[in-house]
Amino acid sequence: MARAENVPAAAVQRLSLYLRQLDFFQAHNRRTISSRQLGDPLGISDAQVRKDLAHFGQFGQAGVGYRVSELGPRLRQILGTDKTAPVVLVGFGNLGRALGAYHGFDKRGFEVAAVFDADPKKVGQSVPGIESARIRPMSDLPKVVAERDVRLGILAVPATAAQAAAETMVAAGIRGILNFAPVTLHVDADVAVASVDLAVQLEQLSFQIAGQA
Amino acid sequence: MARAENVPAAAVQRLSLYLRQLDFFQAHNRRTISSRQLGDPLGISDAQVRKDLAHFGQFGQAGVGYRVSELGPRLRQILGTDKTAPVVLVGFGNLGRALGAYHGFDKRGFEVAAVFDADPKKVGQSVPGIESARIRPMSDLPKVVAERDVRLGILAVPATAAQAAAETMVAAGIRGILNFAPVTLHVDADVAVASVDLAVQLEQLSFQIAGQA
DNA sequence: CTATGTGAACAGCTTCACAGCG
DNA sequence: CGCTGTGAAGCTGTTCACATAG
Structure with missing residues (x-):
């Protein structure tokens, strides 16, 4: 296989979608699928599916498809x-609370190991959805990251606190940040950042439907 | 100006970022900015900024920048x-509750006008964060959409209920859906869909940091 | 005969570089 | 001079089409 540098980010994104679709097929006891059958429900062409997978090796069987x-x-x-x-x-406001209780991560191989907040009034409170967990102070971050060898963090603090919180996370050893604050984070190039700005998403939709009746 | 078809989706996405950055500059009483000053904090090249804006007209002043x-x-x-x-x-589970109370939409020109859920036990409950609002049954959707001329909807229901809910929304007159369920929605081509799959985002980060120490 | 893997053609986006304006 | 707006060049990603394998 190739853990290549030349893999388009868009291709990796699609890999996640293939996996999602694959789980669906497996749940329906499907044994094999063709690139077309895999891509169609996702709106992705068969050629695209094959090219994407080809970046990482040869998994298919000619005439049959993929197991x-x-x-x-x-x-x-x-x-x-x-x-x-x-x-x-990191951050247990409205969004953080929802993300902590969200049960979509577990099925995909992620587990919320601990929750942090800078607000002393929140520290010590229990976390709905994560049994026997309590909100911890930011100062506990390095210890938890080291002990449990945590690589990824979800950042759900207000915009004004985001950059500082991100720096604390990186200093603690976090290597990838999923950022929900509406700001661009500036961190070392070797730290991965993915940002989800909900307002931006709505704006994209707004633009797309503008000019219609 | 050009409400052109040829505008790359990526360019529109960046437009949102420019707007965000612009708000920041305005809050700091900045009068004019150059394409470089606008793009730098976002990690976008000056040429890219100019090209993106050029899709919609000529807003700048040579030698000065943009007002x-x-x-x-x-x-x-x-x-x-x-x-x-x-x-x-639509959908008032963990995520829906957070989105309803999220105060990031308001500042960007969006207002959560009403909340819906298919669960009869939830219908009638009050909505934290939106004063005097109560959760409504899905059957109220067409009326509300028509009365308030609603174009956009946020879909935050479980994966298994998403497609059906989306269809209900489209039938009610919704033209754009921000989908948080981890499924690909199949709707008419003239309905815009933006999907945010939180697990997919984490997977992207996981991939990026894989192979590091 | 079906479906993969892939080089080659194509398309689209981004960067470059510069003419021209204030 | 600084900075925009923009053709042209360069590059990256997607689609096509086919040789090949089962």
């Missing part, structure tokens, strides 16, 4: 989610 | 967020 029970685990391995990864959640 | 107080409103107009737009929220 569902093989490709799924293979994709998880490529994405690095074949083993459950602990994730820290 | 902050002009460009902001102009971008809002292009994105269709110059007037506050009502948005319906």
Whole structure:
């Protein structure tokens, strides 16, 4: 396989979608699927599916397609989610609360290992959805990250606090940040950042439907 | 100006970022900014900024740059967020509750006008964060959409209920859906869909940091 | 005969570089 | 001179089409 540098980010994004679709097929006891059958429900062409997978090796069988029970685990391995990864959640406001209780992460190989907040009034409170967990102070971050070898963090603090919180996370050893604050984070190039700005998403929709009746 | 078809989706996405940055500069009483000053904090090249804006007209002044107080409103107009737009929220689970109480939409020209849920036990409950609002049954959707001329909807229901809920929304008149369920929605081509799959985002980060120490 | 893997053609986006304006 | 606006060049990603394998 190739843990290549030349893989388009868009291709990796699609890998996640293939995995999602694959889980669906597996749940329906499907043994094999063709690139077309895999891509169609996702709105992705068969050629695109094959090219994307080809970046990482040859998983298919000519004339047959891909074995569902093989490709799924293979994709998880490529994405690095074949083993459950602990994730820290920083910020327990509205959004943080929802993310802590969200049960979509677990199924995909992520586990919220601990929750942090800078507000002393929140520290010590229990965390709905994560049994026996309590909100911890930011100062506990380095210890938890080191002890549990945490690589990923979810950042759900207000915009004004985001950059400082991100720096604290990086200093604690976090290597990838999923950022929900509407700001661009500036961190070392070797730290991965993915940002989700909900208002930006709505603006994209607003633009797309503008000019219609 | 050109409400052109040839505008790359990526360019529109960046428009949102420019607007965000512009708001920041305005808050700091900046009068004019160059394409470089606008792009740098976002990690976007000056040429890219100019090209993106050029899709919609000529807003700059050679030798000076862009007038902050002009460009902001102009971008809002292009994105269709110059007037506050009502948005319906469908699904009041963990995520829906957070989104309803999220105060990041308001500042960007969106207002959660009403909240819906299919669960009869939830219908009638009050909505924290939106005063005097109560959760409504899905059957109220068409009426509310028509009365308030709602175009956009946020979909925050479980994966298994998402497609059906989306269809209900489209039938009620919704033209754009911000989808948080981890499934690909199949709707008419003239309905815009933006999807945010939180697990997918974490997988992207996981991939990026894989292979590091 | 079906479906993969892939080089080659194509398309689209981004960067470059510069003419021209204030 | 600084900075925009923009053709032209360069590059990256997607689609096409086919040789090949089962």
